[in-house]
Amino acid sequence: MTTRRNFLNMLAKSSAVIPFIGTQSLAAQNSHLRNSAPLKILILGGTSFLGPHQIAYALQQGHSISTFTRGKTEPTIHKELFKEVEQLVGDREDNLEALKGRRWDVVIDNSGRKVSWTKASAELLKDSCELYMYISSVSVFYPYYKANLKEEDALVLKVPATTEDEDEKMTYDYGVMKANSENIAMEVFGKDRTIIVRPTFMTGPADRTNRFMYWPTQLAKGGDVIIPGKEHDPVQFIDVRDIAKWMIHLIENKTTGIFNGVGPVSRMTVPAFVYGAHAAFSSRVNFIKIDDEKFLKENDLTFLAPWVLNMKKYYGISRVDNSKAIESGLRFTPLATTVKDTYDWWYSDAVSEERRNTFLTEEHSLVAKQKMILQKWYAYRD
Numbered sequence: 289m290t291t292r293r294n295f296l297n298m299l300a301k302s303s304a305v306i307p308f309i310g311t312q313s314l315a316a317q318n319s320h321l322r323n324s325a326p327l328k329i330l331i332l333g334g335t336s337f338l339g340p341h342q343i344a345y346a347l348q349q350g351h352s353i354s355t356f357t358r359g360k361t362e363p364t365i366h367k368e369l370f371k372e373v374e375q376l377v378g379d380r381e382d383n384l385e386a387l388k389g390r391r392w393d394v395v396i397d398n399s400g401r402k403v404s405w406t407k408a409s410a411e412l413l414k415d416s417c418e419l420y421m422y423i424s425s426v427s428v429f430y431p432y433y434k435a436n437l438k439e440e441d442a443l444v445l446k447v448p449a450t451t452e453d454e455d456e457k458m459t460y461d462y463g464v465m466k467a468n469s470e471n472i473a474m475e476v477f478g479k480d481r482t483i484i485v486r487p488t489f490m491t492g493p494a495d496r497t498n499r500f501m502y503w504p505t506q507l508a509k510g511g512d513v514i515i516p517g518k519e520h521d522p523v524q525f526i527d528v529r530d531i532a533k534w535m536i537h538l539i540e541n542k543t544t545g546i547f548n549g550v551g552p553v554s555r556m557t558v559p560a561f562v563y564g565a566h567a568a569f570s571s572r573v574n575f576i577k578i579d580d581e582k583f584l585k586e587n588d589l590t591f592l593a594p595w596v597l598n599m600k601k602y603y604g605i606s607r608v609d610n611s612k613a614i615e616s617g618l619r620f621t622p623l624a625t626t627v628k629d630t631y632d633w634w635y636s637d638a639v640s641e642e643r644r645n646t647f648l649t650e651e652h653s654l655v656a657k658q659k660m661i662l663q664k665w666y667a668y669r670d
């Protein structure tokens with residue numbers, strides 16, 4: 289028999305929009321669902337891409353959330369849940385006042401952009417929070433010379449003095465910042481109280497970049513769709529909702545340590561990715577494989593997330609080992625679901641018409657360049 293409690297359980301467990309029932313907070317309504325006692329979670333950040341998904345799942349699990357931001361970025365997804373969130377305002381650069389004299393069980397550091405920011409927040413919170421979760425990146429492995437990168441592999445701790453190219457320097461800077469931030473978090477909190485998660489490309493609703501949008505938009509529309517790279521080039525990505533949910537499970541279970549946050553569950557080649565993504569739609573598509581690396585490079589087609597041209601320094605970027613993450617509970621949304629949900633979000637009110645237009649016309653947009661690239665490709669190939 290379906291009791292009212294079972295019915296509420298079912299609703300709360302589903303990923304559908306959770307209705308507000310009565311006057312109880314979500315934390316109170318869902319207290320029976322979580323794997324741990326209710327946690328007081330502080331998110332440094334919380335309002336852009338990853339944060340709202342963490343918040344949605346944590347509230348569903350019955351935890352309570354405080355966010356710490358400058359108050360500039362507005363969430364574009366799960367907006368309705370923010371009335372349940374304590375929103376603290378400050379600046380990681382120079383104003384942590386709002387965090388002083390408070391206690392939380394866990395701090396999730398999403399907004400780490402400088403080593404000094406992580407040092408300052410970890411030092412301030414080390415006696416008032418039990419766990420520190422730092423959101424790093426697989427960029428700590430740059431340059432990705434080898435395959436099967438594991439958590440314990442060497443990190444990039446400084447930019448080589450010989451680096452002159454500005455783009456290359458920026459890539460190094462990001463990896464170096466994340467690697468040193470990981471170390472400072474572990475140094476201040478202690479390894480036994482720190483969780484480091486290294487996401488690969490995150491995809492899904494609320495992404496602030498347009499780098500994945502070629503796939504849902506072009507595959508839904510139909511017509512010519514480019515499959516770049518060699519037949520066996522692997523791809524890796526992670527649905528933002530999967531990684532958000534897993535992060536909350538890690539803190540609930542106090543699973544400390546370092547984890548590569550990478551999907552899919554097993555090796556996927558670029559054609560498998562494109563065909564799998566197309567399963568979200570029933571459009572008529574003309575797939576065109578462009579596998580000549582020289583041509584791709586000459587036409588500035590070296591990166592179409594999650595695919596990356598097989599260059600020496602990027603060899604391992606899509607070959608990161610995710611076995612530890614899977615063992616600790618990371619689970620994966622089917623690719624077609626990720627693509628369909630991203631498509632639905634892209635055409636919802638959460639995304640402005642202006643952004644959609646910019647995506648079609650911006651300088652590096654493959655959509656804008658595709659006709660020209662294909663003409664060149666046919667001439668080059670024949």
Ligand SMILES: NC(=O)c1ccc[n+]([C@@H]2O[C@H](COP(=O)([O-])OP(=O)(O)OC[C@H]3O[C@@H](n4cnc5c(N)ncnc54)[C@H](OP(=O)(O)O)[C@@H]3O)[C@@H](O)[C@H]2O)c1
Pocket residue numbers: 332333334335336337338339340356357358359360361362378379380381397398399400423424425426486487488489490491
């Ligand atoms: N996207 C990917 O594929 C990917 C891959 C690997 C790793 N990562 C990492 O994942 C993490 C999550 O990023 P996210 O943007 O999605 O997180 P988020 O928590 O949803 O949003 C970032 C937050 O940082 C806040 N913020 C920015 N500057 C701040 C400052 N000076 N002081 C206080 N708050 C500040 C922003 O709000 P205000 O603007 O209002 O301050 C915003 O709420 C990042 O560390 C990123 O490096 C991302």
